[in-house]
Amino acid sequence: MFDVEVIRKDFPILSRQVHGVPLVYLDSANTSQKPQVVLDSLTDYYTRHNANVARAVHTLGSEATMLFEGARDKVARFINAPRRDEVIFTKNSSEALNLVAYTLSNATTTPGAERFRVGPGDNIVVTEMEHHSNIVPWQLLAQRTGAEFRYIPIDDEGRLVESLIDERVDERTKVLAFVHQSNALGTVNNVEGLVTRAKAVGALTVIDASQSAPHRPLDVQSLGADFVAFTGHKLYGPTGVGVLWGRYELLADLPPFLGGGEMIETVDMSGTTFAAPPHRFEAGTPMIAEAVGLGTAIDYLTAIGMDQVQTHEAQLTAYALDALAQVPALRVIGPSTPVDRGATISFTIKGIHPHDVSQLLDEQGIAVRAGHHCARPVCLRYGIPATTRASFGIYTTTSEIDTLVAGVIKVQEMFS
Amino acid sequence: MSVNMDSMYQQIILDHYKHPNHRGELADFDAEVHHVNPTCGDEVTLRIRVADGEIADLGWTGEGCSISQASTSVMSDLVVGSSVTDALQLQEKFLQLMQSQGHNDLAEDETEALEDAIAFEGVSKYPARVKCALLGWMAMKSAVASATGAGDKP
Numbered sequence: 191m192f193d194v195e196v197i198r199k200d201f202p203i204l205s206r207q208v209h210g211v212p213l214v215y216l217d218s219a220n221t222s223q224k225p226q227v228v229l230d231s232l233t234d235y236y237t238r239h240n241a242n243v244a245r246a247v248h249t250l251g252s253e254a255t256m257l258f259e260g261a262r263d264k265v266a267r268f269i270n271a272p273r274r275d276e277v278i279f280t281k282n283s284s285e286a287l288n289l290v291a292y293t294l295s296n297a298t299t300t301p302g303a304e305r306f307r308v309g310p311g312d313n314i315v316v317t318e319m320e321h322h323s324n325i326v327p328w329q330l331l332a333q334r335t336g337a338e339f340r341y342i343p344i345d346d347e348g349r350l351v352e353s354l355i356d357e358r359v360d361e362r363t364k365v366l367a368f369v370h371q372s373n374a375l376g377t378v379n380n381v382e383g384l385v386t387r388a389k390a391v392g393a394l395t396v397i398d399a400s401q402s403a404p405h406r407p408l409d410v411q412s413l414g415a416d417f418v419a420f421t422g423h424k425l426y427g428p429t430g431v432g433v434l435w436g437r438y439e440l441l442a443d444l445p446p447f448l449g450g451g452e453m454i455e456t457v458d459m460s461g462t463t464f465a466a467p468p469h470r471f472e473a474g475t476p477m478i479a480e481a482v483g484l485g486t487a488i489d490y491l492t493a494i495g496m497d498q499v500q501t502h503e504a505q506l507t508a509y510a511l512d513a514l515a516q517v518p519a520l521r522v523i524g525p526s527t528p529v530d531r532g533a534t535i536s537f538t539i540k541g542i543h544p545h546d547v548s549q550l551l552d553e554q555g556i557a558v559r560a561g562h563h564c565a566r567p568v569c570l571r572y573g574i575p576a577t578t579r580a581s582f583g584i585y586t587t588t589s590e591i592d593t594l595v596a597g598v599i600k601v602q603e604m605f606s
Numbered sequence: 607m608s609v610n611m612d613s614m615y616q617q618i619i620l621d622h623y624k625h626p627n628h629r630g631e632l633a634d635f636d637a638e639v640h641h642v643n644p645t646c647g648d649e650v651t652l653r654i655r656v657a658d659g660e661i662a663d664l665g666w667t668g669e670g671c672s673i674s675q676a677s678t679s680v681m682s683d684l685v686v687g688s689s690v691t692d693a694l695q696l697q698e699k700f701l702q703l704m705q706s707q708g709h710n711d712l713a714e715d716e717t718e719a720l721e722d723a724i725a726f727e728g729v730s731k732y733p734a735r736v737k738c739a740l741l742g743w744m745a746m747k748s749a750v751a752s753a754t755g756a757g758d759k760p
Binding site: 542543545546549550553561575576604605 | 613615647672
């Protein structure tokens with residue numbers, strides 16, 4: 191049985207005070223807080239097992255390797271990956287997405303990787319609601335290769351204009367990269383429709399699941415995409431670890447991203463051959479403790495049940511949308527109904543800048559984010575400089591949402 | 607809501623935000639500058655007229671957060687009618703206050719000279735917002751430089 195009060199006890203930071211009042215943490219889309227078990231696993235790793243992985247033959251080296259590779263197994267099960275070696279550890283989602291973009295351009299000079307080549311006349315498609323991390327790597331890839339950079343626009347409700355998908359994604363589309371759940375709008379995209387169109391034209395699909403992995407069951411096989419990226423620190427794990435999942439048959443033919451230790455098969459001064467995936471894409475000493483911590487976070491979430499998490503957050507989202515709708519002069523930027531949207535709600539308040547709203551909420555102990563949320567095209571689309579964003583997690587309560595609404599009304603009174 | 611004494615948002619700041627002074631476009635001016643603060647997307651366009659070494663008039667338009675808009679209003683009140691030298695000295699003091707990280711170490715007479723601008727002391731504790739408070743002051747400084755030709759000479 192999902193009991194939010196029991197869950198809250200697992201997160202020590204939630205009991206602290208800010209400005210003399212209890213912390214109300216509504217910034218989980220930015221980064222989540224960490225349960226005690228994750229903190230303990232970091233300490234345990236460094237206290238008892240610390241060594242480098244995949245090279246030391248001593249006992250600690252074996253233990254560290256087992257823990258690190260064990261974390262890979264946990265990730266693979268969590269996302270229902272067909273193979274464990276399809277899971278690549280990166281430092282975050284940005285690096286995971288860049289990994290795909292850079293290996294694609296590295297393919298232009300790699301024999302055997304012809305099918306990945308992107309060049310003049312080809313195009314790369316994203317959506318208007320992407321985080322900068324799923325825009326900029328593709329703009330750079332377009333710049334390096336001479337391909338065209340395109341996007342699918344969004345409508346007034348923060349949904350993709352589906353009627354334009356077939357036009358923007360055409361026979362020359364090499365990559366369709368899109369967000370599963372928007373970090374700025376909360377919109378959950380219709381993955382099936384996008385993937386089906388991309389497959390029909392032979393384009394690779396890349397899903398940014400940074401904002402969906404923490405909030406709903408994630409099954410890479412049912413998503414049907416070629417690559418899925420997410421980050422550990424939003425998934426109740428440590429910072430510094432992210433994941434790229436990719437289809438093995440694609441990873442097997444892609445050239446490396448970064449060169450260095452542990453990504454090679456053999457090296458001599460005339461050339462190098464490369465390790466098989468996933469190690470081909472993990473140059474250098476990886477984020478061992480962080481990966482272990484992420485594995486623990488996944489165990490923690492699995493014990494709760496991701497379907498339970500999804501149900502809890504769907505209730506919070508519906509509750510918050512109703513409550514915020516009662517606030518005069520407040521405009522939700524993004525879907526106004528809880529259908530196909532996640533627990534991240536952006537809003538503006540007439541006459542008060544989002545930075546003033548968030549700073550004054552902070553003075554009441556309420557942590558929200560203000561700004562363009564690294565999705566500046568979204569703000570441009572709606573003609574606003576920024577939004578205030580409240581985002582929820584497994585430990586968020588309806589009473590915290592009440593505190594937010596009361597806090598917003600207080601801010602309005604100050605400015606009236 | 608009563609204003610918390612520790613709040614960054616002193617009543618003076620809110621008053622200036624709601625009723626800004628010297629807001630408007632000057633028809634007769636020696637220099638115009640446009641400054642932007644990318645953090646909040648704050649913007650200010652400021653025109654200045656300098657006569658006999660004094661800031662004879664100043665007018666500004668802009669939009670953004672309350673800190674940027676109120677600070678520009680307070681700055682305008684302080685420098686209009688004062689000598690260019692005094693205005694730039696005051697700007698230095700305000701900059702020092704904003705860099706104090708919440709520990710104002712200005713002398714008592716310097717603090718007094720800042721008048722209403724001292725209300726922004728609390729902003730200095732928030733590095734992300736310091737640029738908001740400085741926006742109008744930096745615009746004034748570059749407008750003065752431009753009007754007096756100080757910045758133009760090789």
